[in-house]
Amino acid sequence: MKKWKRYVMLLVFALVFGLMFGCSGENASKEPAQKEEPKAEQAAFPVTVKDGLGEEVTIKSEPQKIVSLIPSNTEIAYALGLGDKIVGVSDFDNYPEDVKKKEKIGGMEFNVEKIISLKPDLVLAHASGAHNSKDGLQQLKDAGITVLVVNDAKSFADVYGSIGLIGKATGTAEKAQEIVDNMKTKLAEIKDKAKQIKESDQAKVWVEVSPPPQIYTAGKGTFMDEMLQAISAKNVAGDLEGWPMVTEEKAVAYKPDVIITTYGGAKQVLDRPAWKDVPAVQNKRVYDVNIDLVSRPGPRLIEGVEELAKAIYPDIFK
Known part of the structure; x- marks a missing residue:
């Protein structure tokens, strides 16, 4: 009987102590919310986007290693703050200065083997960006690499779309919108001045x-x-x-x-x-x-x- 009473007292003490600890400070109450924040960011993936060829491409998780096949895609990626994730660029890339440190994957004909060796989880491609584009891109896909073909931009509106597409595919959609808004604002100011x-x-x-x-x-x-x-x-x-x-x-x-x-x-x-x-x-x-x-x-x-x-x-x- 005494053992039973002792067990009840211990249980009550444990419950009271637990409630006191749970309500004892702001840091303890905020800690779970802080831990959940990264999960909220990652919830954007997998994400499915429609590429420049009109095909749906699914990016399973936030890209960590990116290869860019043409300079314009590289510049967009850097503007989105993805420079550290770029592992390969074309021979024609010259901006920003940091691209000189990146592995080169070829020019008019990109080196498929070289790209695969870099183990990217996303390749930013362009349909008319290389002579061996169609077959090469298929080889990359066959190797399990996600390939995103960016549209053949011929106008400012097209460029805004390209920036938005790459932003959505890389988890930087908010930054992409910020860049586009800034471009539109500056262009509008120039047009107003020209009037x-x-x-x-x-x-x-x-x-x-x-x-x-x-x-x-x-x-x-x-x-x-x-x-x-x-x-x-x-x-x-x-x-x-x-x-x-x-x-x-x-x-x-x-x-x-x-x-x-x-x-x-x-x-x-x-x-x-x-x-x-x-x-x-x-x-x-x-x-x-x-x-x-x-x-x-x-x-x-x-x-x-x-x-x-x-x-x-x-x-x-x-």
């Missing part, structure tokens, strides 16, 4: 992406054309599609007020005898711009718009 330029004062611009004998320019459906429209400038080749080849005679006949080159050819243009009567040459209004900023579909496109604006309208965009 003060009267249509009669809009500069006629010739964009040259390669020199003679095969001169290529930027037509409609390109970032460059969209950028020129944003800053109230006229693309003299705006009636052409994509990146067309144009004869030197036709280029001269456009009589542009400003010439933009994307290959560092400003001096070359100024020295061409056949171009001496072109207004842009006569007034020495020929400028070089960074091709990556005006053609690479990533967060730095806004910098490209700003660079063009300052070159074409220096008095307005200082």
Whole structure:
């Protein structure tokens, strides 16, 4: 009987002590919530997204090792704060500086074996980014690697979509939205500033992406054309599609007020005898711009718009 009473007393003591301990301080009551926070973040995975080919891709868990096959995807990944997770990049990657430390996986033809050896859990691909793209991507999938094909961006809207897609696939959707919102805000500010330029004062611009004998320019459906429209400038080749080849005679006949080159050819243009009567040459209004900023579909496109604006309208965009 005494043993039974002693057992009851011990049980009561244990219950009372447990209640006292459970209510004894704020730290104890908050500890479970702190432990649960990481679980809430991880709850976003698995996640299923629709890639640039319209196919549904499921990412089972938050990617820890990422390989990027083209520079634009790399720049987006870095902007999303994923630089430490990037284990491989293309031979063409040059931004940010940190990419120089990353393993190179090839150029126009990526090295499938090299990528597999890096053991990535996500490959950021691009349908038209490599000659061996289709077969190579299938080999990566067969090796159990998740491949996400990002859309072939041709406009700012497409770029916003690419950033959002990569953000969702990597658990950085909030940061992706922040980047997109920031880009939209800056572009809107540039457009508002450009509204003060009267249509009669809009500069006629010739964009040259390669020199003679095969001169290529930027037509409609390109970032460059969209950028020129944003800053109230006229693309003299705006009636052409994509990146067309144009004869030197036709280029001269456009009589542009400003010439933009994307290959560092400003001096070359100024020295061409056949171009001496072109207004842009006569007034020495020929400028070089960074091709990556005006053609690479990533967060730095806004910098490209700003660079063009300052070159074409220096008095307005200082």
